[in-house]
Amino acid sequence: MAESLLGPTSWKILPFYFPRSPSTPASSSSPSMASFPSHHHQCRCSSNPNPNHPQPSLLVFSGGTAFNGVAEELKNFTTRVAHVLPVSDDGGSTAEIVRVLGGPAVGDIRSRCLRLSDHSTAEAQAVRELLGHRLPLDPQRAKSEWYSIVEGDHSLWIGVSKPYRETIRAFLAYFQNQIVRRSDESFCFSNGSIGNFFFAGARIFFQSLDAAIFLFSRVSEIPSDSLVLPVISTNDRLTLGCELWDGTIIRGQNEISHPTSGSMDPIKKESSSTPALPSRIKRVFYMSSEGKNLLHEVFPTANPAVLEQLNNLDCIVYAMGSLFTSICPSLVLLGIGETISSRSCLKVLMLNGTHDRETSGFSASCFVTAITDALNRTYGDPCNRLQNLPRQYINTLLVPRDGEIPIDKDHLASQGIYEVIVVDSIRDPKVGIIYDLKSLIQALADLLSSYLKSQVAKV
Known part of the structure; x- marks a missing residue:
């Protein structure tokens, strides 16, 4: 159930063929596409029972954890969703891969791909369990x-056919071959x-993050009209940095949100398990050591x-999750703020239900301000700043019932945001x-239905 708080107001599929990397000799340790299941050479398309009323199209800015459950449920409403994810995760096994082999972080992307993957057959479930295993x-x-x-002799292979x-x-x-070749680095x-x-392994072989995502999507049988997009298409190693209002600079996504002191243990994301930041976050930015010995800011x-x-959707969603380390890294890039502000579609912020290390003391309007500042690049290079108003980026808030974040109606109204909808919630221990x-998806469906009807009326 949802209620208003403030009152009314192609992906083109190419044939499945990947040429051998020119720098990769044929060997038993190099992937051979001849072994790929033949029925994947032409990807299946999701059927639409009513082609005159296509599924609504969404683009979601999120990280790899908080929105995962929603992503799985969202498939029951529409599969026309572009999931935009950052490539700056530096925790757990992702950090170890980046340390030894370099390149962008793939953990959040892999996590979302698995959530979108098919599990309707015994084999699909077996593949999902294999690729999701730790x-x-x-x-x-x-x-x-x-x-x-x-x-190939582990029990996880049971149920996986020979071609797969x-x-x-x-x-x-x-992947193992690449680790062995770097004998000066001991991989954990x-x-x-x-x-x-x-x-x-796929990214290094193809020398392309996009090609690796395409391969993973086909292996895990993601719906063909669902996209998993890295916000930056790169083979470089990028580090997320943040500047606090007291001038402190913190390097690394995990150091910003969930410091682990280098531990490989699973990250504990409960707000009570991490110390408070000495000051609020002013901005996030990217750093790299490519071409230099020391980390330096890059754009x-x-x-x-x-x-x-x-440019081709019905709704933009800023998902719940870590505001400054999951959402804002995708918003500070050149072109993102310009494009979003130019669109007149639905622009929905899914407000968090609890505070975390990054947003301690925040009200709803603080979230709106942080997103606006990121999209405007307010505290970055003066040459790249925008001056758009909050309502050009967000026009609707979804908030969980009984959430911790105060809904400051007057401040939201001053930002030009009047549509705030309360959605049923549950308490996770x-x-x-x-x-x-289900209530969240229904609220989103109702919003989109009203929006699309209004668009038809205008025509």
Whole structure:
């Protein structure tokens, strides 16, 4: 159930063929596309029972955790969703891959791909369990299990047919080959994600993050009109930085949101498990050591595919999650604010149900201000600043019932935001108040239905 708080107011599929990387000799450790299941050479398309009324199209800015459950439920409403994800995650096995092999972080992308993957058949479920598996925390046990998987005799392979098995194993073996070649770096498999290893192997083989995502999407059978897009299409290693209002600079996504002191243990995301920041966050930005010995600020461009999708949709969603380390990293890039402000579509902020380390003391209008500042690049390079108003970026708020974040109506109204809709919630014992998924999807569906009817009326 949802109620108003403030009152009324193509993806083109190409044939499945990937040429051998010119720098990669043919060998038993190099993936061979000849082993890929033949029925994937032409991707299946989701059927629409009523082609005169196509499914609504959405673009969602999110991270790899908080929105995952919503993403799975959202498929029951529409599969025409572009999921835009940052490539700056530096925790767990993702950090170990980046440390040894370089490149962008793939953890959030892998996580979303798995949530969108098919699990309607026994084999699809087996593939999903394999790619979603994590190795033990103990380094020796983890290494032993990894070899059992890559050699093909682990029980996780049960239910995976030979064509799938040969394809997946080929990229896992290629990942292993890349680690062995870097003998000066000792790779730790502790808590390692098999999906991350597969993804990293594919990215290095193709020398393309986009190609790796395409391969992963087909292997895990994501609906063909659902897209998983890195906000930056790069093979470089990027580090997220933030500047606090007291002038402090923090380097690394995990150091900003969930400091772990280098531990490989699973990250505990409860707000009570992390110390408070000494000051509020002023801005986030990207850093790189490419071409120099020391980390320095860089200004990467947004993935052109993201900008293209922003121009062809019905609704933009800023999802719940870590505001400054999951959402804002996708908003500060050149072209994002310009494109969003030019659109007259629905622009929905899904407000968090609880405070976290990044947003302690925030009200609803503070979230709106942070998103506006990120899209305007208010505190970045003066040459790249915009001066758009909050209402040009957000026109609707969804808030969970009984959430911790104060809804300051007057401040929201001064920002030009009048449509605030309360959605039923539940209390999660680990993270507190969260949205009831079915109620959240229904609220989104009702909003889109009203918006699309209004668009038809204008015509």
